[in-house]
Amino acid sequence: MKVAKFGGSSVADSIQLKKVGEIIKKDPKRKFIVVSAPGKRNKDDFKITDILIRLGNAFLNNDAFEEHFSTVIQRFREIIEGLELDTSILSEIEQSIYTVLNANYSNEMKMDAIKAIGEDSTAKILSAYLNSLGLQASYVNPKNAGMLVSNEPGNAQILPESFSKIYALREEDGILIIPGFFGYTEDGQLMTFSRGGSDISGSIIAAGIKAELYENFTDVDSVYSVNPNIVDHPKEIKTLTYREMRELSYAGFSVFHDEALIPAFKEQIPVCIKNTNNPECPGTLIVSEKAPDEKCVVGIASDTGFCSLYVSKYLMNREVGFGRKLLNILEDEGISFEHAPSGIDDISIIIREKRLTSEKENIIIERIRNELHADTVSLQRDLAMVMIVGEGLVRTIGLAKKATVAIADANVNIEMINQGSSEVSMMFGIQSKDLNRAIQSLYSAYFE
Amino acid sequence: MKVAKFGGSSVADSIQLKKVGEIIKKDPKRKFIVVSAPGKRNKDDFKITDILIRLGNAFLNNDAFEEHFSTVIQRFREIIEGLELDTSILSEIEQSIYTVLNANYSNEMKMDAIKAIGEDSTAKILSAYLNSLGLQASYVNPKNAGMLVSNEPGNAQILPESFSKIYALREEDGILIIPGFFGYTEDGQLMTFSRGGSDISGSIIAAGIKAELYENFTDVDSVYSVNPNIVDHPKEIKTLTYREMRELSYAGFSVFHDEALIPAFKEQIPVCIKNTNNPECPGTLIVSEKAPDEKCVVGIASDTGFCSLYVSKYLMNREVGFGRKLLNILEDEGISFEHAPSGIDDISIIIREKRLTSEKENIIIERIRNELHADTVSLQRDLAMVMIVGEGLVRTIGLAKKATVAIADANVNIEMINQGSSEVSMMFGIQSKDLNRAIQSLYSAYFE
Structure with a gap:
């Protein structure tokens, strides 16, 4: 069984989500899907999560928030229409935003719940889309997935008991679509991880279900052996160990949010960085150990x-x-x-x-x-x-x-x-x- | 003005002391002479200081000390006779040992005073010998030289006010012979430096009189650029900076007791390591700074x-x-x-x-x-x-x-x-x- 995580650029619009559907369909082992919120479609675009933060701040300051609200809804509308899905999902998303805004939460907790709507909605949309393709897929809320976290708004830490609960998901039927970026405290309160936290969610799910592979879909074919701004067309890296990745990312390589990988690292789950726009490219594989004959400068x-x-x-x-x-x-x-x-x-x-x-x-x-x-x-x-x-x-x-x-x-x-x-x-x-x-x-x- | 310090092998017997006399005579700038106690004449020989320590321990434990006493006296007798000096010096040395043994000192202080007799007697003998060669030379007790030290038997530290007192020695006539290894506390008690402390005395005198050069006479021609046990006949080092010497002595080169050099280092006095048995050889010079064109691997x-x-x-x-x-x-x-x-x-x-x-x-x-x-x-x-x-x-x-x-x-x-x-x-x-x-x-x- 594999965990596939799709980043913001991979779910930015309906065109990208159709690619995601193809990728999931192609390999039946891709049973656990973790998604980010829609990211930028081009360099002048906005990320849904940033708009949600503005919306939340405006609401909490009693400022006008309606413009941000409609920006979010408009973006999701385009995606839902592009995927030819029933617009009832859109009402569900609208409703979930109002529910959070009016909930009796502290400001910090309300902010976390608002920020999480991007990932949560994307998971619901992708699930519906996969169903429309004839795949058996269902949205799984992180609470039902067993993602228990500490009570630290915006910086939640996974609790160790989560992993055995997540393992039980292996028994569920069909493809499971889980929103990244957040979990729930033991008393049921939503908490987000630090920014970029969908990588963390993917890594936690991969560790929990003891995945054979954690695929991390981005918009680059692979990690390069040297900065392409200094050397033209440098070699791609086929295989990296965790240690090699750490050293590279310290000095200029922004491969990955490396703290996110801790759960996968501890369970020695191999991680593959792949390109949603070019899924046939083998990408870069991150592993615990390399065979002696593969050991050289990467x-x-x-x-x-x-x-x-x-x-x-x-x-x-x-x-x-x-x-x-x-x-x-x-x-x-x-x-x-x-x-x-x-x-x-x-x-x-x-x-x-x-x-x-x-x-x-x-x-x-x-x-x-x-x-x-x-x-x-x-x-x-x-x-x-x-x-x-x-x-x-x-x-x-x-x-x-x-x-x-x-x-x-x-x-x-x-x-x-x-x-x-x-x-x-x-x-x-x-x-x-x-x-x-x-x-x-x-x-x-x-x-x- | 130069300070010349002669180590144990350079004053081991009358043959060596005659070489020392030649060296002093040769350069009128050698006005300040610091001496160790007689060291080994061959590898099975004893050092006077070791016998004095045995003598002191025996006396303090109420054991028989007479054998050690006569070993010391016999050694000095051979030196004095070899230099054809009046044997009245020998009585003076005998007398000084008895004075110390019977003094009303603590055991620790008595031990320090006994250990210092080797250097003190050598300075007296050398002074008399230089006089016999027609040179104007006089023995200067460290108390009269202004060497004030802290009250730490066996590990005395020089007091800062010493240096200006020592500077006044420049006005004295003739060659001044100062025993190494010890100084006096402010209330007049003799204290020794740590073992090998004649290097410390020489360095203090050199700093105090602001010598143009501190010559350290040993039994090797120079410092070698690499361990002669690994490379045959390696190059000799002509000039070293203090920093280079420190690095070399850390990793296997026992050039010098490098802590001894602190006073000379602080006053930026150049130090020359020379061979009493081959004084024409230029030796190795230790300096504060090198000209840029001399900077290379030493x-x-x-x-x-x-x-x-x-x-x-x-x-x-x-x-x-x-x-x-x-x-x-x-x-x-x-x-x-x-x-x-x-x-x-x-x-x-x-x-x-x-x-x-x-x-x-x-x-x-x-x-x-x-x-x-x-x-x-x-x-x-x-x-x-x-x-x-x-x-x-x-x-x-x-x-x-x-x-x-x-x-x-x-x-x-x-x-x-x-x-x-x-x-x-x-x-x-x-x-x-x-x-x-x-x-x-x-x-x-x-x-x-």
């Missing part, structure tokens, strides 16, 4: 906007607590950091530039000079991080050589290397101005 | 006996305080560590193997699994660290390439790279079994 990620705070002091490594005191100063000043590699008498702290204003910079440098009596304190801005990612990296003789040769060939100075702390990545710090050159040279070395 | 240090504790957990970098909790477990179990480089979802902790018994290993791994719910915890033993040291390392394009190519050419896998945290070194972790091969290949790349 991608090169990069991100700019880092700086490095360098502190040196003669005999630093004999001074108990120096590092801790240094990090305390940063914490005091509210600066979080990424890494803090240390030498013998020096330490470099890698910080995202946006977190360090020049005012804060001066305060921190002064404090380190005065309180820690450092010999040198300096800050280097405009750094970029390059991550070469692949399982088995640490076990390959000559791997660092390949990377350092490629970077030197591009005439780029390496400011920092961090290798070996991670088994699946090697990190280089270079100057931002050199980034494209370095990436292009690395891509040639590893992929051409 | 040495390759290495050390074995490390292990790496690897911990990974999905989404570790989102888990606030994970690293801190991990380090707390180590602290709880009394394990100190060297470095803790971190990736996104993993961290490696480099620990000296001798600090981690297999029993402790099991406890720590269990605790990390159970308390931190890590996905993977593993320990890799038998690691060696290789440090490539040189000012300006970070600014050289292709430098990491040179190193990684050399290591790959030796068919050695790199387990870890730490570059950029230090401005003067690049660190590689490899397996101990590969160490010699890697070092030989690196030496060829950088020095041949």
Whole structure:
């Protein structure tokens, strides 16, 4: 059994939903379907969820909300008419909005219930559409699906007892259409996950029913091995491990909302990223483990906007607590950091530039000079991080050589290397101005 | 004006002391002479200070101490006779030992005073010998030299007000011979520095008189660029910065007791390591700053006996305080560590193997699994660290390439790279079994 989740672009209009119908029909294993709310149809379009939020805010502030209401209804009307469905669903959607607006909920809870209407309505529409195609399909409310969550409006966490309840859904007949993004507390109150939470719902359902595959339908064919804005037509990644995906998504790859994957990760469910607009393309598969012969470099990620705070002091490594005191100063000043590699008498702290204003910079440098009596304190801005990612990296003789040769060939100075702390990545710090050159040279070395 | 410090092997017998006399005579700038106690004349010999400690312990325990007493006196007698000096000095030394033994001191203070007799007597003998050569020289007791120290027997610390008192010594006539290893508290009690403390005395005097050079006479021609047990006849290092020396001495180079150099470091006094047995050899110069054109790789240090504790957990970098909790477990179990480089979802902790018994290993791994719910915890033993040291390392394009190519050419896998945290070194972790091969290949790349 598979779980298929369709994102906002896949359910944006009736044309897209017809593709979704085809995809579901094609594979009888696609029994569990999770949907987002309709997203943008083009780049100037709006997302239904954003309009619902405006509607909710207007209503709660006693402002006029009717325009937002009709925008939402108009969008759903177009979808329902495009799919040639009975318009009774539309009345049901209208009715559900009024029910929520007039419910005796706290403002926070009312907001959550309004936001959830996009996914909920889409699930009802898709279910009706599949029926119209002659498929046995039914809408399942998350409450009936067993999705119990904590009482944290807008940031609900799944409760562990949910998974066995969800497992029972395997026994239901036909295709089950479940709206993403929300669950219910033990006393029956609707709560949403954090934004982008349909990925979370899909991952929870996949873990709960112990799916053989969790398919995540988006609008890209696959994950690329390098940023296509830097290298033309880069190779597609066929298979990624969870760890590789994490490293890639840290440094610039927005593959996925990776926290969403925790439930699937824990049950070792493979995840496939596929394209609703090109479903024959195999997509990118995310797995727990790779066979040894598949272990090689899968991608090169990069991100700019880092700086490095360098502190040196003669005999630093004999001074108990120096590092801790240094990090305390940063914490005091509210600066979080990424890494803090240390030498013998020096330490470099890698910080995202946006977190360090020049005012804060001066305060921190002064404090380190005065309180820690450092010999040198300096800050280097405009750094970029390059991550070469692949399982088995640490076990390959000559791997660092390949990377350092490629970077030197591009005439780029390496400011920092961090290798070996991670088994699946090697990190280089270079100057931002050199980034494209370095990436292009690395891509040639590893992929051409 | 220069300060020349002569170590134990340089004053071990009258033959060596005659070389010391020649060296002092040769350069009139050598006005301040600091001496150790007589050391070993051959590898089966004893050091005077060790015998004095035995003497002191025996006396304080009411055991027979006469044998140790006569061993000390016999050694000094041979030196005095070899230098053809008046034996009245010997009576003076005998007398000073009895005075200390019978003084109304605490046991700790008495022990300090006994230990100091080796240096004190050597200074008196050298002074008399220089006089016999027709040089104007005088013994200066550290109390009269202005060496005020804290009241910490066996671990005295210099007091800041000493330096201006020492500066006044510049006005004294002739050559001043000052015993190393001890100073006096403000109320006049003798206190010794930590063992090897003659280096500390020399460095303090050099800082106090603002010497143009602090010469440290030993029994080697210079510091080598790599361990001579791994590479035959390696290049000698002509000039080192303080920072380079620190990095080298951390990873296997026992150049110097580097804490001893703090006073000289603070005053930016250049230090020269020279050979009493070959004073014409220029030795190795340690300086604060190097000219840009001298900035290159100066040495390759290495050390074995490390292990790496690897911990990974999905989404570790989102888990606030994970690293801190991990380090707390180590602290709880009394394990100190060297470095803790971190990736996104993993961290490696480099620990000296001798600090981690297999029993402790099991406890720590269990605790990390159970308390931190890590996905993977593993320990890799038998690691060696290789440090490539040189000012300006970070600014050289292709430098990491040179190193990684050399290591790959030796068919050695790199387990870890730490570059950029230090401005003067690049660190590689490899397996101990590969160490010699890697070092030989690196030496060829950088020095041949």
